[in-house]
Amino acid sequence: MNKRFDPSIVGFFCNWCTYLAADLAGTSRMKYAPNVRVVRTMCSGRVDPQMILWAFRHGADGVLIGGCHPGDCHYQEGNYKALRRITLLRTMLPQFGIEPERLRLEWISASEGERLRDVVNEFTEQIRRLGPLRTEAAPKAALAA
């Protein structure tokens, strides 16, 4: 019965920095929490808040977005656009009873495999402490177009 809660986390990683950092962590044989399931986007600026809500709706306990460091965006400023959207989204989540700590934006460059490992481990622990997120899925909310 005392099974430890194993959170499901969706990671949106940008193709040029964080995704490569994950790749580096892998090729460097680093061990870290397996809880983050990665969705690759070309840029953190592609991450639409709808996707994040979709993840929460479909069982994610946390969402981690990884982009290039400010000034280093492969697409110049996409990471800043991610910052704008996620900053505002985080102010709204508590109104839906969701702790803003369940949504995190991190800048992790392609060379920061270790940092990726640390962030994933740390975020997984944080979500574990927060416990499972169960949103009440309405029976037929917002059908796909």
Add this chain to the structure above:
Amino acid sequence: MAKPKVAFYWCASCGGCEEAVVDLAEGVLKVVEAVDIVFWPVALDFKRSDVQAMPDGAIDVAFINGAIRMSEQEAMAKLLRKKSKLVIAYGACAYQGGIPGLANLTDKETILEYVYHQSPSTTDGTGVRPQTHTTVPEGELELPEFYETVKTLDQVIDVDYYLPGCPPTGKITFQAIEAILAGKLPEKGAVLAGDRALCYECDLNSTKPEKLLVSDLKRVHQVIVDREKCLLAQGILCLGPVTRGGCEAPCVKGGMPCTGCFGPLDLVRDYGGKALSAMASIVDTTDEKVLAKIFEAVPDPAGTFYRYSVPASLLARKRKAA
């Protein structure tokens, strides 16, 4: 050929949608001429038993407005579904949950506690809450159940078409009726309004700068609105870009920003998420602190971006404590 039989019904709503039908003005006479109204509790004396007595599918079209907040509304919606060939969710509440749907940002207990105990106007001090069943000497009384969660109409019954708006405008209402009469209806599930966002039909869209960026967000009471210029370009949160058109922008013409009553476009799955994304995107700063400061102008993001659509949103309601 017999005239089509039409029913109107209201669930959790303010009555504005009924007004909208009346607002067809002389147009309503044309409607009345063309159809046979078989059920319209607001205007005509029909009883539930009248509907129950009808054979299934006897009603050609039922226009149902309002969200589903109580058990009676769900029961009536189900009854009308059974008796009708077509069900149209009429107005923002039936379609997306509407203003009553904002109650999903809190819960039943909090609402009842406030209304029957804490509100300043509650003075009887008895603390009595409505019960679904009450026994009195004359027998047992029944009241509908107040649900924990407000639902959209299509979350309780199958809906054929949607007419958005708070309320739907006379024009789209009339167009829908005409389409029904002519038998020219689109694919099931369609929203019977514009195909593009409001900006496309807004007169002020031509005043937008090529690059739409704002250095500050303003609430409408904080500024003197320049009515010749796009409100969003002035930093006023106008949801025109996110909201389905078809209303012809009466709010913007009146100097007020669009608040989104016509709901999302076909390819958007979550109105508020998309609205939030678009509005955050155009805030022109790269500084986190400045950003947080600017967003202070949105003290109620859920209420701003999901004013009419909390029940239809991906999160649907405030998470219940585990």
Add this chain to the structure above:
Amino acid sequence: MADAGKHVYLVERDPTIGGHMAKFDKTFPTLDCAACILTPKMSMVRAHPNITLWTYSEVTHVEGYVGNFKVKVKRKPRYIHEELCTGCLACVDACVYKDARYPDEFNLGLGKRKPIYIPFAQATPLVVLIDPETCIQFKSGKCKKTCVEACAERRAIDFEQREETKEIEVGTIILSTGFQVFDAKRIPNYGYGIYPNVYTALEIERLINASGPTAGEVVLRDGRKPQTVGIIHCVGSRDENTNRWCSRVCCMYSLKLAHLLKEHTGAEVYNFYIDIRTPGKGFEEFYDRLLKEGVHFIRGRVAEVTDWAMTPDEEGKLVIRAEDTLAGFVRRVPVDLVVLSVGLEGHADAEDVRRTFNITCSTEGFFLERHPKLAPVDTFTDGIFLAGCCQGPKDIPDTVAQAGAAAAQCMALIDRGYMEIEPNTAWIEEELCSGCHVCIAMCPYTAIHFDAQKKVAVLNEALCKGCGTCVAACPSGAAQQNLFRDEQLFAEVEGVLV
């Protein structure tokens, strides 16, 4: 590129091409005469049938995209009809000013010129220009206009000439806007602008140069020949207070100047350096040679240059005070001439240029290459390439090599005639777009614009780099991205959560 049959428009801000190199005396480490190797190239450019040379001109506006750039070039008035002027200079001789009296830009103010002048003898094109700031006709309208008389036959002089804007269509663009030298006045303790005998290295180039203002005589402003010279390295380089980067060429030109100054004057030369960085063919050997020639090297950043004498032998001299970090004490070295080896920095208006061409610029003012290793001459904007110091400090051979690479990149694009674009570009569904403008400002590549006729946003796939930022912002879902459509991402999220 012109040799390969491509037509090249060469736009130069100054009245002549040649850049900084035209001002140098010798080049490091071979001590080739700079003018001897440069000016024939300049003449070839002028004569080349495939090159349209526009000097005294600036690009003011660029629109379009790779293969289809529309460029506006502002041609500043020289008040001379370029095609009529033969460069005979009779007008310059005839100017009512008998003597040159205005500081001459080419010689950094060390020489003088008239209001009507050519920048230097081998200026290309060899066409005079009039400086309206100093010309009497422009100032008062009451000049005898002896210059016009002198040019009576060809009538090349035209005081009414106006600025002109040319519009050209080009497929590719190479930016080689160069650098500006560090302003030595920003380090006041080195005394530049305070003590007349503190010079910048570029000024010394002109003093040593046989065609310079002193005809190659290295004399101080008071006419004396220096007997001791101090060269201070890293002025405005490797310095937290000014510019942090190494300017890469100063060690070499300092060594060269040390050699030339010793050769011209027989003076004792002291170099004050932080490190000597000589990584190049023949570079270290040149340094060795100088050590044998008896040039002095003192390792230590100079604290100050002062005329405050503490001992009799410091009287009338400039004293360089520096900690000798090898010997471990503070030295005071009295010298006659101080040379500041000023660093290289991006042009003050690099940000404007960046915006005009829609490329990126680092905070240091150098344009950003697409990839530091794999695409060092590309920019983030397709079809625009970089060469030379506008991308970062570099020496002449590196610049030439980079320019060749940029030319090759351009030709590869031109000769192929088509472009391969990213597979993950975005597109806009015209029938769904409301023309709300939200996406337009999202795009860092100006790939989206508003079509006023159709009242919708239109995306140019050739410019799109496929980041998808516009898609995330698009409030109607009209913008979508190949390989990353909303629907695909929603499905993927659902998939990873199973």
